[in-house]
Amino acid sequence: MVKFGVIGTNWITDRFLESVKDLKEFELTAVHSRTEEKAEEFARKYNISKTFTDYKDMAKSDTIDAVYIASPNYVHSKQAIVFLNHKKHVLCEKPLASNIKETQAMIDAATKNEVVLMEAMRTTLVPNFKRIQDNLYKLGKVRRYVASYSKYSSRYDAYKEGTVLNAFNPTYSNGSLMDLGVYCIYPLVVLFGEPESIKASGVLLDSGADGSGSILAQYNDMDAVIMHSKMNDSHLPSEIQGEEASMIIHENISTPEYVEIKYKDGSVETISEPHEQEEMYYEGEEFIRLIQQGKKMSTINTLQNSLTTAVIMETARKQIGLIYPAD
CATH class of the missing domain: 3.40.50.720 (NAD(P)-binding Rossmann-like Domain)
Known part of the structure; x- marks a missing residue:
């Protein structure tokens, strides 16, 4: 135990x-x-x-x-x-x-x-993320990664009425990028590593926190587009586009429940499987396995992946003028 x-x-x-x-x-x-x-x-x-x-x-x-x-x-x-x-x-x-x-x-x-x-x-530890990794080769040369996570926050209602709750208070290192954008960035890093450069834009609220934003990340032979917001909903899927096929991650990328590949010839392959457990089960399982096996780091949620994600987010924040007291 x-x-x-x-x-x-x-x-x-x-x-x-x-x-x-x-x-x-x-x-x-x-x-x-x-x-x-x-x-x-x-x-x-x-x-x-x-x-x-x-x-x-x-x-x-x-x-x-x-x-x-x-x-x-x-x-x-x-x-x-x-x-x-x-x-x-x-x-x-x-x-x-x-x-x-x-x-x-x-x-x-x-x-x-x-x-x-x-x-x-949790995103990168659920079984369907492994299915994404294992089937990535079917896309041919990957040219673009598109990830979207926008969800209207009930706390934004309070914000518009003049009450700044934690979700929109930069003192707590909060906002759209940290809360939702990270779900788009972390899988990108696990799959493709650190980009060569990024260009960020965002909407800053009067509280000093960000309400929404976008990031364009450039790699040697591909790019990535990330969109996030706490001020509006989006029902766009996320997508990994290759020269031979595109992989569509439906609904929220935070929990890839339904994933399919659409090939150039018009055929479609569903690669996802129903999760047998609640989504956060798998992060607990991975963490306990590492402890019991005497390992010091996950091979998926590595410390380097966490650091690279932090680098991308801090770089994006600096570009849009988002500063936290913790900085």
Whole structure:
């Protein structure tokens, strides 16, 4: 068994715990929240034996072997490094950190302490992403990657009424790029590596956060187009275009549930399969497997892929004038 603590008592933590409940190696033993009341409430809900309001105390405790961090983006690095320095394995929600400097500091701490650090990017760990990788050769020479993730945020309603919630507050290292754009960027990096250059545009809100944006990434012999927004919905699929065929990833790229290849001769091949588990199950499974096998890094959600993604996002932010206090 791997004894887990969780930081954060929000909906994403609930979703993670619901997804991994069938992992027989997973044991939930501790929860951290900023208030004792919330920690106790969450502990009762999940029958957790130990609660903490100071994450440093939790990091020192032998109650846990690993931690799932689902706190606001701007504290990911600070919290993760404390746990890593206490030889605790860290599964940290995306984006891994606010910027390149914080990401590198987390990687350095994990390497120094010989523990697992993995970005909880579910997209690249679900079975259908492996199907995408395994069938990429059928497209011939890839010439373009197009990824779209735009989803109207209910918090944008509050923003328009004058209330700036965390989702649109740059103090928390939040906004469209960090929340949704990362789902488009990370798979690009896993499949094709770091681009030679990028050109970004975006819409900055009065709060200082970005509401939407686009990135054009240039490779030696292909390009990539990324579109993201929290101010409008999009129903466009994502697509990888090759000289022989195109691969269409329907609905949100964050969870590739239905993927097909359309060939030049008009034939169509469905390559996706129904997922047997909840989407976040697979990141928990991968993380636990690494710990139990004594490995220090995923071969898919590698530390280099997380760092490259951070480089792309920080470069894009600088181009559109998006600065976080964490910078």
